[in-house]
Amino acid sequence: MELLMIMAVCFGSSVIGSICGIGGGVIIKPVLDSVGIMEVTTASFLSGCTVLSMSAVSFFRNIGGERDYNFDKFFAGILTLGSVIGGVSGKAVFQNIVDGLDDKNAIGAIQAAILLIITAGTFIYTVNKKHVATRKIDSKSTVFFLGLMLGMMSSFLGIGGGPMNLIVLYYFFSMETKEAALYSICIIMFSQLSALFSTLISGQTPEFSAGILALMVGCGVFGGIAGTKINNRITNKTVDKLFVGLIVVIMLLSVYNIVRYA
Secondary structure, eight states: OHHHHHHHHHHHHHHHHHHHTSOSHHHHHHHHHHHTSSOHHHHHHHHHHHHHHHHHHHHHHHHTSOOSSOOOHHHHHHHHHHHHHHHHHHHHHHHHHHHTOSSTTHHHHHHHHHHHHHHHHHHHHHHHGGGSOOOOOOOHHHHHHHHHHHHHHHHHHTSSSOHHHHHHHHHHHOOOHHHHHHHHHHHHHHHHHHHHHHHHHHTOOOOOOHHHHHHHHHHHHHHHHHHHHHHTTSOHHHHHHHHHHHHHHHHHHHHHHHHHHO
16 A cells, blocks of 8 residues: 555656656655655655656656747756755755754654745745746856755755745746746756765665665656656646645645644
């Protein structure tokens, strides 16, 4: 029963994550925490691996397809460079906090509280974004700094990006939904890759079953393929509605996890 639930959560989250550009881990991590199938540190690591597989598949399928917007590789390069450095930094912060806690699962309450604040702010912005004047940032240093912050936060939370990526891309760069989703997937892919290498090199990999890892990564791959196909067939408006509904679910899960781990 646990395996079926993990499969359903990872596949469904990867499909939605690929469509919306939020990484899937923003669903996988809170759900795994809420049911207590594995330790928080293990859930963070495996969620990151799943998100990495999903984002890689989704990005390369999208980048090779037809789009009604241009993908600026130079802009993406600066943004992802920041996210890579941020990903390593966020993982280091996460590990330092875990090492300083007697109850290792207490980190779950910290992650859930931060995620709740982020998603609540995202929800408020999303429902009011028609009335918010967006910006068009050209400064390379600002682009790098925003990538750094996004990579650090996604790595620390173990969610692979999440709603904060899209809001930053919407507001600071005036992107449409699908365009922001592709850049978000790019950020997620590189930040998770750097976080994974950092964990492996430091020898701080948590205990996990190789079978569970293969299962979750496989679901991430097939979820990314399915999500990309769906994304190409639906409108920006539909993606926005799915995004808002997802934010509400994430907030409810975050509240539950705060109570559970506090």
